Amino acid sequence: MNLTLLMYLVPSLVMFGCGVYGFLTRKNMIAIMISLELMLNSVDINFVVFNRYLFPGQMDGMFFTLFAIAIAAAETALALAIIINVFRVARKVDINELTKLKF
Amino acid sequence: MDYSQFLFMPQEIGLLFVFLLVFIYDTFMPARMGKHLPMFATILTALYTVYAFFPCPDSWGMAFGGMFESNPATWVMKNILNVGVVIVMLQSIKWTNDDFVSVRRGEFYELILLTLFGMFLMISARHFLLFVIGLETASLPIAALAAFEKRYYESHEAAAKYVFTAVFSSAIFMLGISFVYGMSGSLYFQEIGSQIVGVKSPLLILAVAFVIAGVGYKLSLVPFHQWTADVYQGAPTAVTSYLSVISKGAAAFAFMVILVQVFGAVYSQVWQWMLYAIIILTITIGNLFAMRQRNLKRFLAYSSISQAGYIMLGVIAASQVGMTSMIYYVLVYIFSNLAAFGVIAVIERATGRVTMDDYNGLFKTNPWLAFTMMLAMFSLGGIPPFAGFFSKFFIFVGACHTGSVAIYVLVFIALVNTIISLYYYLLVVKAMFIRQDECVIPYIDSHWTEEIALTVCVMGIIAVGVASGIYTFLNQVTETITPMFNMVG
Numbered sequence: 001m002n003l004t005l006l007m008y009l010v011p012s013l014v015m016f017g018c019g020v021y022g023f024l025t026r027k028n029m030i031a032i033m034i035s036l037e038l039m040l041n042s043v044d045i046n047f048v049v050f051n052r053y054l055f056p057g058q059m060d061g062m063f064f065t066l067f068a069i070a071i072a073a074a075e076t077a078l079a080l081a082i083i084i085n086v087f088r089v090a091r092k093v094d095i096n097e098l099t100k101l102k103f
Numbered sequence: 104m105d106y107s108q109f110l111f112m113p114q115e116i117g118l119l120f121v122f123l124l125v126f127i128y129d130t131f132m133p134a135r136m137g138k139h140l141p142m143f144a145t146i147l148t149a150l151y152t153v154y155a156f157f158p159c160p161d162s163w164g165m166a167f168g169g170m171f172e173s174n175p176a177t178w179v180m181k182n183i184l185n186v187g188v189v190i191v192m193l194q195s196i197k198w199t200n201d202d203f204v205s206v207r208r209g210e211f212y213e214l215i216l217l218t219l220f221g222m223f224l225m226i227s228a229r230h231f232l233l234f235v236i237g238l239e240t241a242s243l244p245i246a247a248l249a250a251f252e253k254r255y256y257e258s259h260e261a262a263a264k265y266v267f268t269a270v271f272s273s274a275i276f277m278l279g280i281s282f283v284y285g286m287s288g289s290l291y292f293q294e295i296g297s298q299i300v301g302v303k304s305p306l307l308i309l310a311v312a313f314v315i316a317g318v319g320y321k322l323s324l325v326p327f328h329q330w331t332a333d334v335y336q337g338a339p340t341a342v343t344s345y346l347s348v349i350s351k352g353a354a355a356f357a358f359m360v361i362l363v364q365v366f367g368a369v370y371s372q373v374w375q376w377m378l379y380a381i382i383i384l385t386i387t388i389g390n391l392f393a394m395r396q397r398n399l400k401r402f403l404a405y406s407s408i409s410q411a412g413y414i415m416l417g418v419i420a421a422s423q424v425g426m427t428s429m430i431y432y433v434l435v436y437i438f439s440n441l442a443a444f445g446v447i448a449v450i451e452r453a454t455g456r457v458t459m460d461d462y463n464g465l466f467k468t469n470p471w472l473a474f475t476m477m478l479a480m481f482s483l484g485g486i487p488p489f490a491g492f493f494s495k496f497f498i499f500v501g502a503c504h505t506g507s508v509a510i511y512v513l514v515f516i517a518l519v520n521t522i523i524s525l526y527y528y529l530l531v532v533k534a535m536f537i538r539q540d541e542c543v544i545p546y547i548d549s550h551w552t553e554e555i556a557l558t559v560c561v562m563g564i565i566a567v568g569v570a571s572g573i574y575t576f577l578n579q580v581t582e583t584i585t586p587m588f589n590m591v592g
Contacts (some may be wrong), residue, residue, distance in 0.1 A: 016278060023271055032267060039274035047279035055288040061281075064113065064232050068277060071239045075273075078243055079266045082250055086259045098260045101333040 008049040015042035029083045029093050033076060040072040105273040111173045114155045115180050115223050115591035119151055122216040129209030137205070141196040146550075152185040152217050163583075169291055170230040175580040177227050180356045180430060187349045187437040188219055193556035195341035195388060198452055204339075205253055211251060213332055214244040215345060218421045222353035229364070231280050231290040234357070235273070241353065242269045245346055249338035260561075261337025268320055268330040276317020282310035283365070292364040296590050298367040311366050311373050315381070318361070322411050325384040333403035340451055343400060344444035346582040347407045352433040355411070359418045359426060360587075367590035370421055378419045379513060385412030386520045394527045397458045399447050402527070403440070406483060409524060410436055410582070413495065416502045416517060421591045425580045428494075428501035435494035438563030439482035445557045446476045453547040459531060469547055473535040475557050482501035482564045484528035485521050490568035495521060499576060 015038050022035030044065045051061025087093055109116060125144045132140070163174050192212065198485025199208035228234035246269060250262035279362050283289060286306060287298035299307060316327060323331040335343045366374055389409025396402035414436070419427025449472060451457050466473040483490035549557075567573055 016274075018552065019274070023267075025373050027163060029263065029267075031125045035497050036267070036270045036274060039271070040277070040423060043277040043281050045286060045334065050281065050285040058288070059288050060232075060288075061284055064235075064280075064284070067232055067236060071235065071273075074239070075243060075266070075270045079263075080247055082246060082259065082262045082266050085250055085253075095263075098263060101257055101260055101264075101337050 005049060005053040006054075008045060012042045012045040012049070015039075015045070027094050027096055029086070029095050032095060033079050033083070036079075037072065037076065040075075041066065044068050044072075108166040110159060111162055111164055112227070113159045113162055114178070115184075115227075116219060117151050118216060118220050118223065121147050122213060122220065124276065125209070125212050125216065129213065130349070137208070138200055140209055141192070141199045141212065142552075144216075145189065145192040145196060148185070148216070149189050152182070155182055155185055160291070165227055165229065169293070170228050170233045172229045173227060175583045176426065176430070177356075179432075179577065179580050180226050180353070181223055183347050183430065183437065184219065184222060184353055186344075187352070187441065188215065189351065189387055190437075190441045190445075190556050190559055191215070191341060191345045191356050193552050193559075194344065194441070194448055196214075196552040197550040198332055198339070198341055198448065201452075204251060207251065211341075214248050218242075218244045218248075218350070222350065224431050225353055225357040226360075227420050228357070228581070229292045231283075231292075234361070235277065235280070237357075238276070238321070239273060241350065242273070244498055244536075245269075245342070245350065247404075248342045249334060251342060252339050252475075255337075257337040258339065259337075261334045264330050264337075265334045270326070272317050272320030275313050279310045279313025279317060282306050283314070285308070286446075292361070295365050296367055297367070300590075303372070303528075307369065308373055311369065312377060314361065315374065315377055318354060318358045319381065322358065322415075323408050324381050324411055324415065325388045325408065327388070327398055328385070331405040331408055332396075335407075336398060336400045340400065340444060340448040343404075344448070347403065347444070348433075348437045348440045351407065351411060351414075352437060354420065355414045355429060356434060357427060359383045359421075362418060363421055363589055363591060367421070367588070368590045375419060375421075378415060379509065380416045382412050382419060382513060383516055385409065385415065390523050390527070391519050393524070397460065399457050399459055399462070399531070402459065402531075403443055403447070406524070406528070407440065409442075409520065410483070412520075413498055413517065416498045416514070420501045420505055422501070422504055423506045423581050423585045423586055425501040426584075426588075427578045428497040430577050430581070432494040432498050434573070435482065435490040435567055437562075438567060439479045439489075440489055440556060442475055442479035442560035442564060443477075443483065445553065445560060446472050446479070449547060449549045449553050449557075450544060454544055456544065459534050461541070461544060462531065462534045463538040464543040465535040468543050468545055470532065472547065472549070472557075475561055476535060476554050477532050478561055478564050480528040480531050482568075484525045486525070487566055490566075492562050493568045493574070507549070 017034045019039030026032050047061040047065045165172050199211050218241050221237045224237030246262050246266040248266050250259050252258040287295045319327040386409050389405050393405035417425045482489040485491045485495040502514050
């Protein structure tokens with residue numbers, strides 16, 4: 001069976017959609033982080049697949065993916081540190097209870 | 104590799120040098136010298152700002168295979184941001200020497216310099232990889248800065264909200280870039296720009312929408328603005344002022360470069376209308392929500408949302424005049440907003456009070472603070488003869504240069520909103536000058552660094568409006584990059 005471009009792109013977009021859905025509906029901050037990771041990783045898939053199928057002669061997409069992975073790792077580390085800080089101060093990881101700042 | 108390419112980035116290298124010096128000072132100096140670190144960092148940054156005003160000979164051009172561009176416009180924009188950063192640093196010297204934050208004061212200055220470096224990369228990037236790296240360098244450390252006041256719960260909540268929206272927006276932005284890459288096979292701005300001439304595909308529209316959404320989060324345009332008020336309120340005031348002016352100014356410039364250089368060919372087909380709707384929403388909703396705020400930091404958050412809408416008027420013009428007026432607007436906005444935040448920071452540091460009712464009768468006890476705040480509010484509201492009036496005037500003129508009727512309507516809506524905004528800006532002035540209260544804020548002996556920062560802001564508010572040479576100079580500077588706007592169609 002030959003894998004076509006679409007067979008990668010559709011799952012990647014579904015993955016992105018799952019990420020957005022999870023970001024909007026999840027209550028637990030760790031789960032929100034996981035949703036964000038899904039979104040970032042689906043972007044990586046997009047880049048690699050476009051590069052592999054449409055522009056096999058160059059490496060731009062692959063390089064972008066490498067950098068995007070590094071950036072995603074930095075983002076996760078920072079977000080986890082902040083979640084831990086919030087937990088230390090408030091003893092909560094539920095995003096719905098972070099409601100002190102509102103009008 | 105040709106190392107002479109680094110000569111194209113004198114400002115970045117200078118900034119990196121300042122950062123390293125501050126870092127070395129923070130790490131290796133004995134603890135008793137720590138209290139001089141804020142002054143050291145500020146003076147160093149001020150010296151660097153003066154140095155950055157003098158461009159190296161022949162330092163305009165492309166470096167690193169066209170990834171990095173240095174031209175007079177980027178040079179001016181970076182200098183404006185430098186000035187703003189020096190003011191922010193001056194304002195925060197006293198605060199960083201407080202007992203509760205003094206342990207981490209080095210990190211404050213290091214992260215500020217590092218985010219500024221990221222913004223420089225954003226401004227100069229002509230390749231999406233470099234741009235994304237700059238964007239992340241500019242936005243992620245701000246989350247750490249927002250969580251700076253460890254003892255306050257609000258600070259952590261603000262940081263959590265900021266980091267989630269920042270990652271969410273950059274994911275959306277990168278999805279947009281991946282579509283652009285799939286269409287054009289390149290990540291260079293210019294190559295993409297020439298590839299998409301005449302392309303009419305849904306993918307392109309989607310890509311433009313995602314890119315606008317991604318950067319729109321950074322600029323807090325409506326409907327991507329929900330995080331703004333919470334983060335501005337929860338973060339320490341020094342960080343809020345940094346976030347609201349410097350970060351916003353850099354993002355606005357980079358936004359314009361991307362829209363013009365990458366998507367310039369589909370200006371009238373695709374993004375003019377997206378931006379059109381966004382501007383109307385941003386200005387109106389920012390204004391309407393600002394009216395009902397009692398907390399001054401939240402109030403300025405919504406006011407800065409609506410100011411971002413005005414800045415976007417320069418972007419929608421997509422012309423050299425638009426760019427000039429946008430840079431001018433950012434310059435004026437830096438002075439006026441930093442003056443307002445400076446006053447709030449002084450009062451918050453001394454008394455811990457930030458609501459509008461606390462400012463009742465402030466003029467009686469602290470006439471100079473009240474006077475500065477009044478000038479800032481007049482400038483933000485656009486009352487002549489202060490700089491804010493001229494910046495609004497020029498940005499309207501710049502938008503009208505496009506000549507289309509729709510833009511005239513847009514400018515009219517913006518004009519009506521300016522009048523509405525006067526109402527809530529004057530509420531603050533009214534509280535300070537007219538209303539009375541039993542528990543007025545007592546006289547505050549502000550630190551001399553804060554006084555210098557506020558004086559610089561006041562001088563900027565008055566002088567930038569009066570000195571017409573500044574606009575002429577900016578116009579000459581942007582004329583050198585007019586070829587960039589040839590693609591717009």
